Amino acid sequence: MLSYAEANNIIANEIMKINLEIEEVDLLDSLNRILAEDVYADVNLPQFDNSAVDGYAVKYNSEILKWKIVGEITAGNYNEIDVDENSAVLIMTGSKIPSACNTIIPIEDVTTEDEFVKFIGNTKYKPGQNVRKKAEDIILNELAVQRGTRILPQLISLLAACGKNKVKVFRQLKIGVLATGDELVDIHTSPKEDKIRATNLYTLLALIKQLYMIPVNYGFVKDGKDEIKIRIESALNDKIDILLTTGGVSVGKFDYVKEVIQELGVEIKFWKANIKPGKPIVFGVFEREGKKKLIFGLPGNPVSSFVNFIIFARDNIKKLYGMDEQKVKARLMSELHKKDNKRHFIRGSIQKDNASNQYSVSLIGSQSSGNMVGMSKANCLITFEEEKDNLAHGDFVECIMI
Ligand code: AMP
Numbered sequence: 078m079l080s081y082a083e084a085n086n087i088i089a090n091e092i093m094k095i096n097l098e099i100e101e102v103d104l105l106d107s108l109n110r111i112l113a114e115d116v117y118a119d120v121n122l123p124q125f126d127n128s129a130v131d132g133y134a135v136k137y138n139s140e141i142l143k144w145k146i147v148g149e150i151t152a153g154n155y156n157e158i159d160v161d162e163n164s165a166v167l168i169m170t171g172s173k174i175p176s177a178c179n180t181i182i183p184i185e186d187v188t189t190e191d192e193f194v195k196f197i198g199n200t201k202y203k204p205g206q207n208v209r210k211k212a213e214d215i216i217l218n219e220l221a222v223q224r225g226t227r228i229l230p231q232l233i234s235l236l237a238a239c240g241k242n243k244v245k246v247f248r249q250l251k252i253g254v255l256a257t258g259d260e261l262v263d264i265h266t267s268p269k270e271d272k273i274r275a276t277n278l279y280t281l282l283a284l285i286k287q288l289y290m291i292p293v294n295y296g297f298v299k300d301g302k303d304e305i306k307i308r309i310e311s312a313l314n315d316k317i318d319i320l321l322t323t324g325g326v327s328v329g330k331f332d333y334v335k336e337v338i339q340e341l342g343v344e345i346k347f348w349k350a351n352i353k354p355g356k357p358i359v360f361g362v363f364e365r366e367g368k369k370k371l372i373f374g375l376p377g378n379p380v381s382s383f384v385n386f387i388i389f390a391r392d393n394i395k396k397l398y399g400m401d402e403q404k405v406k407a408r409l410m411s412e413l414h415k416k417d418n419k420r421h422f423i424r425g426s427i428q429k430d431n432a433s434n435q436y437s438v439s440l441i442g443s444q445s446s447g448n449m450v451g452m453s454k455a456n457c458l459i460t461f462e463e464e465k466d467n468l469a470h471g472d473f474v475e476c477i478m479i
């Protein structure tokens with residue numbers, strides 16, 4: 078059986094071969110996508126010296142405490158006004174400042190009397206105060222945003238300021254999900270007797286959405302070889318990059334997925350990895366007319382399929398897009414023991430101690446691979462390596478954020 082690292086290498090190798098074409102989308106549609114071009118400033122930012130406050134623009138001289146108001150400028154309505162050391166212009170935030178002025182006195186620091194404005198008390202200023210200088214943020218033609226950056230809302234203003242009404246981004250992968258099992262009913266029905274709701278279908282679709290990839294819901298199918306074959310074949314005929322199935326990949330009598338995909342011409346790259354949970358995973362590549370589709374046959378246990386997706390699919394897709402890994406080292410707040418030589422992924426709850434800036438991680442309740450309540454409380458997976466059989470309280474462990 079392959080180790081985690083061997084299995085992961087095989088998957089990583091295939092995922093890194095996926096061709097990420099570039100598409101151009103409207104600025105708003107670029108949210109959460111990965112930028113596929115370097116964006117340069119097509120203007121200076123700020124474009125002109127402007128006021129950071131509502132106040133009075135003056136040519137500052139520390140000896141002068143009173144000025145004659147000689148005009149006013151509002152944002153977007155500049156007019157050139159002659160100013161000397163004894164005069165001031167009422168100016169609003171963001172307005173271009175008169176060329177003779179170098180300092181803005183905030184409205185809160187002055188009083189007005191007829192056409193004069195004077196300091197309250199004897200406040201001292203430095204020349205240049207409250208002026209936002211032309212090009213102090215970014216200079217015309219300077220690199221503003223680097224290719225590979227995730228477009229978050231806080232980046233939108235800079236892209237907009239650079240005139241990007243259209244943005245080049247990498248395309249999103251289309252990932253289909255098909256659940257298998259005679260026991261499955263859809264989540265809006267009440268499960269009778271020995272039926273269960275097809276929860277994995279929704280978990281996997283949610284994981285795909287969280288990655289900002291495009292989920293395709295293929296629903297669920299009974300444990301019949303022919304039915305499964307028809308559904309997988311039809312999914313493989315769709316324009317998807319990856320197909321995830323859940324259930325039916327173990328050694329049970331009705332676990333047909335591996336056999337079926339093999340019959341459909343999928344090249345099985347491996348079956349089973351030396352991990353817990355999620356050991357029965359099967360991974361293959363379907364190639365037609367030079368185009369490849371990757372197939373992950375994930376086990377049916379809710380925690381197993383979740384963990385498999387995170388460690389094998391999510392983290393490699395993130396790598397493909399150049400996104401950061403979500404791993405941190407944390408101090409383990411309990412002991413852990415195991416007797417096998419598998420790599421375990423233990424559901425944990427990680428916290429950051431703000432004083433020490435260190436992470437600590439404790440175990441959440443049940444570690445059963447069927448327990449959704451336990452999984453719902455976890456915010457990380459603790460890695461418990463193959464060769465170790467004990468982890469002591471206080472040991473540093475690697476945690477994969479989920
Ligand atoms: P299997 O991998 O098909 O042997 O299924 C292992 C366990 O996962 C069984 O208890 C199944 O009932 C359960 N299971 C299978 N598919 C799903 C699903 N889509 N949602 C929730 N549980 C499932």
Ligand code: MG
Pocket residue numbers: 257258259300324325377
């Ligand atoms: Mg099954």
